[in-house]
Amino acid sequence: xxxxxxQLDVQIAQLLSGWNTVSTILLVGILGFVGWxxxxxxxxxxxxLLLARQSQASYVRQPGESAIYRSPETPHGYPLRTGLAVKPxxxxxxxxxxxxxxxxxxxxxxxxxxxxxNAASTGALGGKPSATGKIMTVFGKEGITEHSIADITKEIxxxxxxxxxxxxxxxxxxxxNSVEFLAALFxxxxxxxxxxxxxxNQPHPALIELLIRTGADSLIxxxxxxxxxxxxxxxxxxxxxxxxVEKTSRHMDWNEVPEGIGGKIDVSVWHQLVQDQKxxxxxxxxxxxxxxxxxxxxxxxxxxxxxxxxxxxxNICAATGALISSLPGAQRMSPSDLFLPADSFxxxxxxxxxLAALFSHATVIxxxxxxPGIDLTLATRTIAPTIAVVSAETAIKLHSTTTASITSGLxxxxxxxxxxxxxxxxxxxxxxxxxxxxxxxxxxxxxxxKLRLLYVSERAGQNTPPLTSSDLSDLRxxxxxxxxxxxxxxxxxxxxxxxxxxxxxxxxxxxxxHSHFGIPLSCVEVKLKDTLSHRxxxxxxxxxxxxxGASVAGGETCLGLNGTFREDHTLAYI
Amino acid sequence: MAxxxxxxxxxxxxxxITPINxxxxxxxxxxxxxxxxxxxxxxxPKAPPPTVFxxxxxxxxxxxxxxxxxxxxxxxxxxxxxxxxxKNFYGPGGPYANFAGRDASRGLACGSFDEDMLTxxxxxxxxxxxxxGEEQIEAMRGWEERFSEKYLVVGKLVAVGSDEAxxxxxxx
Numbered sequence: 001x002x003x004x005x006x007q008l009d010v011q012i013a014q015l016l017s018g019w020n021t022v023s024t025i026l027l028v029g030i031l032g033f034v035g036w037x038x039x040x041x042x043x044x045x046x047x048x049l050l051l052a053r054q055s056q057a058s059y060v061r062q063p064g065e066s067a068i069y070r071s072p073e074t075p076h077g078y079p080l081r082t083g084l085a086v087k088p089x090x091x092x093x094x095x096x097x098x099x100x101x102x103x104x105x106x107x108x109x110x111x112x113x114x115x116x117x118n119a120a121s122t123g124a125l126g127g128k129p130s131a132t133g134k135i136m137t138v139f140g141k142e143g144i145t146e147h148s149i150a151d152i153t154k155e156i157x158x159x160x161x162x163x164x165x166x167x168x169x170x171x172x173x174x175x176x177n178s179v180e181f182l183a184a185l186f187x188x189x190x191x192x193x194x195x196x197x198x199x200x201n202q203p204h205p206a207l208i209e210l211l212i213r214t215g216a217d218s219l220i221x222x223x224x225x226x227x228x229x230x231x232x233x234x235x236x237x238x239x240x241x242x243x244x245v246e247k248t249s250r251h252m253d254w255n256e257v258p259e260g261i262g263g264k265i266d267v268s269v270w271h272q273l274v275q276d277q278k279x280x281x282x283x284x285x286x287x288x289x290x291x292x293x294x295x296x297x298x299x300x301x302x303x304x305x306x307x308x309x310x311x312x313x314x315n316i317c318a319a320t321g322a323l324i325s326s327l328p329g330a331q332r333m334s335p336s337d338l339f340l341p342a343d344s345f346x347x348x349x350x351x352x353x354x355l356a357a358l359f360s361h362a363t364v365i366x367x368x369x370x371x372p373g374i375d376l377t378l379a380t381r382t383i384a385p386t387i388a389v390v391s392a393e394t395a396i397k398l399h400s401t402t403t404a405s406i407t408s409g410l411x412x413x414x415x416x417x418x419x420x421x422x423x424x425x426x427x428x429x430x431x432x433x434x435x436x437x438x439x440x441x442x443x444x445x446x447x448x449x450k451l452r453l454l455y456v457s458e459r460a461g462q463n464t465p466p467l468t469s470s471d472l473s474d475l476r477x478x479x480x481x482x483x484x485x486x487x488x489x490x491x492x493x494x495x496x497x498x499x500x501x502x503x504x505x506x507x508x509x510x511x512x513x514h515s516h517f518g519i520p521l522s523c524v525e526v527k528l529k530d531t532l533s534h535r536x537x538x539x540x541x542x543x544x545x546x547x548x549g550a551s552v553a554g555g556e557t558c559l560g561l562n563g564t565f566r567e568d569h570t571l572a573y574i
Numbered sequence: 575m576a577x578x579x580x581x582x583x584x585x586x587x588x589x590x591i592t593p594i595n596x597x598x599x600x601x602x603x604x605x606x607x608x609x610x611x612x613x614x615x616x617x618x619p620k621a622p623p624p625t626v627f628x629x630x631x632x633x634x635x636x637x638x639x640x641x642x643x644x645x646x647x648x649x650x651x652x653x654x655x656x657x658x659x660x661k662n663f664y665g666p667g668g669p670y671a672n673f674a675g676r677d678a679s680r681g682l683a684c685g686s687f688d689e690d691m692l693t694x695x696x697x698x699x700x701x702x703x704x705x706x707g708e709e710q711i712e713a714m715r716g717w718e719e720r721f722s723e724k725y726l727v728v729g730k731l732v733a734v735g736s737d738e739a740x741x742x743x744x745x746x
Contacts, residue, residue: 051615
C-alpha cells in the first residue's frame, strides 16, 4: 500500500514538474472561464418544469372524446371564471366580486369603482397615479392628444340618450378604431341598445348587405365614408344615422338628407349633438337592468363571407377577466403601462384586451391605423407603447422586414447568442458585448426598448399566416419584448388559448407550421372530439376542438378545426 | 558544435507541450464544450392516460376488486368510484373488502358490511333501495358525498339487459 502511494506521489511530481508559463496561462483561463460562468448564470424567468406540463387534464374522459383541459387557475372541480370579479368600493379584498358588465368597466375608468389597493404607484407618462383611466388618441404625425374622461362620459350620455329617445334597438357602428367607437360601445351598454360592430373598409354593396342581414335600425359612421342615398335605399329599416366628423371637416354641413327619403331617416352629427347639450347636467343612468348583447362580425377579409355572432355582456366580461388574470402578477397591466391596440376593435380579442387595459387603468392610445395588415413601425411613429396587440399579419410583416436587414455575420452571431439566452429561459438583456455589437432590433416606438409585451392573435379558420415557434422567438429578440400567441375563434369572445408569457421555447413544433397556442384561458375548458380521421387513444390526443365556458356564445361550440394536445398539454393544430 | 545548437529549440518546443499542459488544455476544452452544448429542454415523464368513462353491468364490475392487480371500484347509487387509493380499506383483506367490485349502496345506507347487503344475482336487476328509511338514505347520501370529494367517478352501473347496457356494448 505504501509503495503504491509513493509511486503515485512520484507520478504526480513528474506531471507537475512540466509546469511553465503556458500552464499558468491555461489555469488562469480555466479559473476565469469558471468565474465568468458562475457570474453569468441566472435563473430562468419561470421554472422549466412548469413549462413541461402547462394545462391540467381531467383524470377521466368520456369515450369518443379526450380529457377536458383547463387552465391551472381554474382546476377541475372548481367553477370556471365567469366575469370581472367587480368589487364595490370599500369592499374587503377577499370578497368574490360580481361578474359585472361593460358599465362596470366604464365606472372603473371614471373612478367610481376604485382600483384594487396594490396597484402600481406611477402614471404612464410620469406624474401622479390617476384615480381614473386615461384615453389618448394619436393621428398620423401629430402628437398625442389626451381626452378627458369627463368629456367622454358626457358624449356617452348625450349619444346614448339621443339613440334611446329615438327608439334605437340595433345600432350599427361602422367606424375605425376611435374614441367615438368606444363611446358608442359604452353608450350601448348604459342605454340598452345592441351595438353591431362592422369591420371597417368594406365596399359599399357589402356594407349594405351586412346592414340588412344584421337588422340594424341605426348607424354611426364616419361622414363621407359611405353614400347615404344608396345605403338608405338599400336598407329599408334604417331610421337614424349619426355622422362622426373629423376636426378638419367640421365646417361643412353634414346634416343633409338625400332627396326622396324625406322624414323617414334622421341624420345628426356627433359633434353637433355634443355641442348642443354641452351644458346640461349629464349623469350616467344607474339602473341595474341587464345590459344588451353585442353583435360581432367574423370575417376573413372585406367582402368575404361573414359569420354573425352575438356575445352577451357576460361572454365579453368573462373573456376580459380571464385575459387580466392570465398574466402573472408582476406582468399585469398597470397604470404605468401605455397600451396600443393595433388591431381593429371589431376583433373580440383586441377589444377584450382594450377593455382589460381600461379596467386596469392603463393609458390606452387609440390609433385609427389599426387592423390586420398594418405596419407596426408606422403606427408607433410618435408613441412608445409598453403593451401592444397586433394581428398575425402585422407580426409577420415586422419579422420579415427585420430579418431581411440582418446580413452581416456579426449580426447573425449576436442574434444566435440572444436566441441561446432565450432558449435557456431568460429574456436577453443589454450586456457589455451587445453594446459593442448590437443585435438587430425592429424600430417600434420612439424610445427603443419600451415595449414589454406583444399580443399576437391567430384567427381560427381564416387562413391567417402561420407564426412558427422560431418566428416568435425571433420577434422576442427584434422587439426585446415578451410575445404571447393566442388562438381566437368566431364564437369565443377573447381567445380560446394563449401561450404562457414566459414560454420562450423554440423548436417545439415543426418548423413550417403554427406554433402551439399554450393553455386554455381560465374562462373556458377545451376538449377534443373524435372524428373519422383523428381519434384520441391512450398515447395521443387528437380530434375536433370543442370549447365550453362562460365566454363562448351559446355555452359550447365546436371550432371546426382539428387540434391536438401535446406532451406538455398545450393546444396545437394538427 | 552542431549538437549543442539543435537541442535547445526542440527542448523549448517540447517544454511547452508537457503532460500538465495537455491535461489543463483538455480540461479547458471540455469545460467550454459543456458550456456551449445546446441544452435539451426539460421534460416530465408522461402522465398516466386518463381513465375512459365506462358503463358497467354488475358482472363487468365484479373483476375490479383489487385481485390480480386490478384497480378497486365500487358503485354507489349507479355511480362507479375508483377507490384504488383506499385499497387498504376496500381492497382484498381490508375491512370493507366485500364492497369491492359490487354495488355498495345498501351496505353504506345500513352501515353494515355483511354479505346479505350485496345483491346476490349479478345478472338480475339492480337493488332499488325502496325499502330503506329516511335515516338510511341520509347516511348513504353522506357516504356518497364523501366519496365524490375523495375519489374519482369512472363509470356508471346499469342492470344487465337494460338499454344503456346494450348501447354501451354496441359502441364497444
